[in-house]
Amino acid sequence: VTETIFTSWNITIALVALAAIALVMPLMHPDKKDVFILKSDVIEQSEKEKQARKNEQEEHKALDDDFTLESAASTEPNYKKNKKETFGDMLDSHQGLIITFGVLVLLYLILWFKSEGLNLNLNIVNWTFITLGMLLARSPKHYVDLITNASSLLGPILLQYPFYAGIMGLMKDTGMMNELSQIFMQVANADTLSFWAFISSGVVNMFVPSGGGQWVVQGPIFIDAASKLGTDYSLIVMGVAYGDQWTNMIQPFWTIPLLAIANLDMRKIMGYTFVVLIITFLVFGGALLLMGAG
Secondary structure, eight states: OTTTTTSHHHHHHHHHHHHHHHHHGGGGOOOGGGOOOOOTTHHHHHHHHHHHHHHHHHHHHHHOTTOOHHHHTSSSOGGGTTSOOOHHHHHHTOHHHHHHHHHHHHHHHHHHHHHHOSOOOHHHHHHHHHHHHHHHOSSHHHHHHHHHHHOTTTHHHHHHHHHHHHHHHHHHHTSHHHHHHHHHHHTOOTTTHHHHHHHHHHHHHTTOOOHHHHHHHHHHHHHHHHHHHTOOHHHHHHHHHHHHHHGGGSSOGGGHHHHHHHTOOTHHHHHHHHHHHHHHIIIIIHHHHHHHHO
């Protein structure tokens, strides 16, 4: 850490990034009519709205003879069936899609138990419950709604991370992450290798939002290249770390609990975080190019 995190150049880069963000963010302050003020009773209000939606569903259930018990468990009742659907809505409400995912994971679990016996670990337990949920849900949206209703703050995170782990496994075991890193290394030299490690890490982070998972695969590749080209190892380490932080601005899974508490939609903050993405690209990328050239 003395050669990476606590170096004077890294601390300077961090301070410059913070200063740039602090200067730019106030310029994006919305008009007074568009300001969303977080009130102390926002969570209580959210619960009241949830109860109001539930009451509304029960009222429509009494009026709709075709409204079944199964659809009552969903937030997509039949009285909304005449609403014009987009392609995304169709995918969200398509039962065949979630059944397909469920069957694929079920086949894996069958092969696992057949070859390993009753060998349980956290991954297998998690995937078993997720598979059962997918097979029993009416649609992808229904499953997400059920998870969110069970845990409004952490539900989306609980559902996302197993899929992130699956994506990381695909990218790692198929060699995709290795190939992606190799592409960036082919255009790099001793001065620019840390910059391309930064870009590569940022791209991979879009699919695998785990700094540790990224380093396990990308770290040895770029360290080996640094050894051959004579690039300072600390620049490579920080380049990968910067990349992981950089694209978190448009992969903001870290904001999900905060957004749930504030009763905000992800779209409300994406414009601001995208600007931070641009700022940090200029600061981190420019600094790495300067350090490499120096």
